[in-house]
Amino acid sequence: MHNLIFLAQTVPEGRVFGLDSQTLISIGIQLFNAILLAVVLGYLLYKPVKEFMQNRTNRIQSQLDDAEATMEKANQLIAQYNAKLKDIEKERAEILNAARWDASENSKVIIEEAKREAEAIIKRARERVAADQQRLKEETRRHIIELAALIAEKYITANIGEQEQNQIFEETLAQMEEIRWQN
Amino acid sequence: MNLLDIRNRWVIQIAGVEVWITETIVNTWIIMAVLIGLAVIVRFKLRKFKEVPTGFQNIIEAAVEIFDNFVVGTVGKKLSYIAPWFFAVFAFILLSALSSIVGLRAPTADWATTFALALASFVIMFVLGVKYRKGAYLKGFVDPHWIFFPMNLIGELAKPVALSFRLFGNMLSGTIILTLYYALTPKFVQFGIPAFLHAFFDVVFGGLQTYIFVIISLMYVRIAADDNW
Numbered sequence: 250m251h252n253l254i255f256l257a258q259t260v261p262e263g264r265v266f267g268l269d270s271q272t273l274i275s276i277g278i279q280l281f282n283a284i285l286l287a288v289v290l291g292y293l294l295y296k297p298v299k300e301f302m303q304n305r306t307n308r309i310q311s312q313l314d315d316a317e318a319t320m321e322k323a324n325q326l327i328a329q330y331n332a333k334l335k336d337i338e339k340e341r342a343e344i345l346n347a348a349r350w351d352a353s354e355n356s357k358v359i360i361e362e363a364k365r366e367a368e369a370i371i372k373r374a375r376e377r378v379a380a381d382q383q384r385l386k387e388e389t390r391r392h393i394i395e396l397a398a399l400i401a402e403k404y405i406t407a408n409i410g411e412q413e414q415n416q417i418f419e420e421t422l423a424q425m426e427e428i429r430w431q432n
Numbered sequence: 433m434n435l436l437d438i439r440n441r442w443v444i445q446i447a448g449v450e451v452w453i454t455e456t457i458v459n460t461w462i463i464m465a466v467l468i469g470l471a472v473i474v475r476f477k478l479r480k481f482k483e484v485p486t487g488f489q490n491i492i493e494a495a496v497e498i499f500d501n502f503v504v505g506t507v508g509k510k511l512s513y514i515a516p517w518f519f520a521v522f523a524f525i526l527l528s529a530l531s532s533i534v535g536l537r538a539p540t541a542d543w544a545t546t547f548a549l550a551l552a553s554f555v556i557m558f559v560l561g562v563k564y565r566k567g568a569y570l571k572g573f574v575d576p577h578w579i580f581f582p583m584n585l586i587g588e589l590a591k592p593v594a595l596s597f598r599l600f601g602n603m604l605s606g607t608i609i610l611t612l613y614y615a616l617t618p619k620f621v622q623f624g625i626p627a628f629l630h631a632f633f634d635v636v637f638g639g640l641q642t643y644i645f646v647i648i649s650l651m652y653v654r655i656a657a658d659d660n661w
Contacts (some may be wrong), residue, residue: 259443262440263434265434265438271450271451272544276548282460286468286524290523291517294474295515295519
């Protein structure tokens with residue numbers, strides 16, 4: 250082991266180019282160096298940096314996708330709300346129309362009822378007036394009779410004797426009986 | 433000693449076999465240490481990374497994301513798992529080119545380095561070709577007739593060689609020009625002016641060669657593994 254690797258005492262002169270065993274050995278050493286460098290750079294630099302960038306790209310892509318999905322959702326919600334607003338507008342118009350129609354129908358009914366009531370009131374008033382008229386006529390006739398009887402009594406008392414009175418009484422009585430009989 | 437030579441720092445004997453530890457290998461270790469140090473810092477700072485990146489986090493995320501998109505755009509999503517290897521290759525070649533600025537000899541100005549990288553890419557290409565296209569990929573070696581097998585085989589084997597020599601040649605040319613400049617010019621013009629040369633050969637040329645090496649490797653992989661190519 251001690252004699253396996255050791256430095257030579259004399260170093261040969263250099264050269265620019267040669268095709269011999271030393272060139273082959275140099276190629277082998279340089280190949281090993283290149284492979285070692287590629288492995289180290291690959292594992293320490295290239296792959297981790299690429300992985301970092303790929304992860305970041307994925308994260309950003311994912312965020313963009315999320316944002317797009319959220320935007321799409323928001324647009325859908327806006328569309329839904331717009332549709333709802335349109336429906337509400339339509340519903341409002343329908344409710345208003347229905348209310349107007351109901352109000353119109355109710356007013357018609359109320360007017361009809363009012364008319365009927367007014368007619369009934371007028372009818373009742375007319376009946377009452379007619380009854381009053383009838384009552385007044387009767388009272389007036391009775392007063393006139395009483396008044397006529399009073400006047401007649403006074404006149405007879407002042408101008409006619411007892412005999413004539415009895416005669417007029419008999420005649421009036423006879424007339425009354427005749428009228429009663431005719432009725 | 434030639435100024436352009438890749439110097440040997442140490443020579444070690446491993447079980448009787450002589451191994452030269454060259455300037456390239458030492459500089460590679462330095463660059464690896466810097467990159468691994470950066471990776472460790474990132475790994476620790478990653479826990480504190482925020483949702484909205486700023487400063488250091490921005491730079492790291494941009495580097496990884498831009499490179500990942502580049503790999504996915506070149507080889508497709510299916511083969512994008514090979515991105516870490518090419519990320520390491522990209523970072524290493526680029527930092528190698530930039531290391532010249534601080535006086536280090538670029539490890540990619542040594543064919544052993546560029547061939548090692550190209551060979552690894554070639555192995556990846558072959559393995560993925562067999563994995564995804566199976567017989568269809570192997571059939572390509574005897575296409576359009578088995579008699580073409582030697583030519584097809586040479587064509588395939590030439591890929592890593594061509595790839596490695598392209599990068600090696602380009603990086604070495606920059607090194608040669610800068611070495612010549614420092615060697616041939618007097619001291620008083622070696623301040624200021626070399627900054628422009630370094631900016632061009634190390635930063636611009638280095639960046640361009642890094643891109644070319646990686647995209648050609650990725651195209652080889654795609655051609656091998658993709659049925660629709």
